[in-house]
Amino acid sequence: NAGVTQTPKFRVLKTGQSMTLLCAQDMNHEYMYWYRQDPGMGLRLIHYSVGEGTTAKGEVPDGYNVSRLKKQNFLLGLESAAPSQTSVYFCASSAFTARNSPLHFGNGTRLTVT
């Protein structure tokens, strides 16, 4: 059972470039999330989804877009990357809300924007 898989694991972008991070889960979870973790900071929620076809903004959504076209996939897009978006990005999924069921995290994508 793979759980939550994130691709790619590493990426370097130049300012202004775009990219998409892919998250896939095989647990049939309804809820999916994208977090970022910066040095010395806790995890901060970027966007989340409560089911296929739905998305919602989290704590730090600016500069990102997301899509949940299929239940098992949650895509995070950066249209015009900025150095401030250098971070480690974690995708997570849960069967129910984050307080009622554990979040299952992927192993992260380390993104550097130069």
Added chain:
Amino acid sequence: DQQVKQNSPSLSVQEGRISILNCDYTNSMFDYFLWYKKYPAEGPTFLISISSIKDKNEDGRFTVFLNKSAKHLSLHIVPSQPGDSAVYFCAADHYGGSQGNLIFGKGTKLSVKP
């Protein structure tokens, strides 16, 4: 303004002894608290949680204590093992809040020495 604070960035403990990780919160609306553990190059994993209607929850070697009047919770690990060496994140939620938006602390890095 940080709503969930883990004021100790690191903690070092001898194998077999007790590890106590602390977490303070400022938002009196928080009514559910969770601890996640993170190893390097991996995503966080759920450890234990507690509802505000309780003051203690225990799971094997891990016990979480909640002091609502002090807005303080702590995670006790007894006995500590080298495999417990990881970063521990405290997280909080409040009923009626954004469904995905757990508020995480910055984490405490625990080192358990053999």
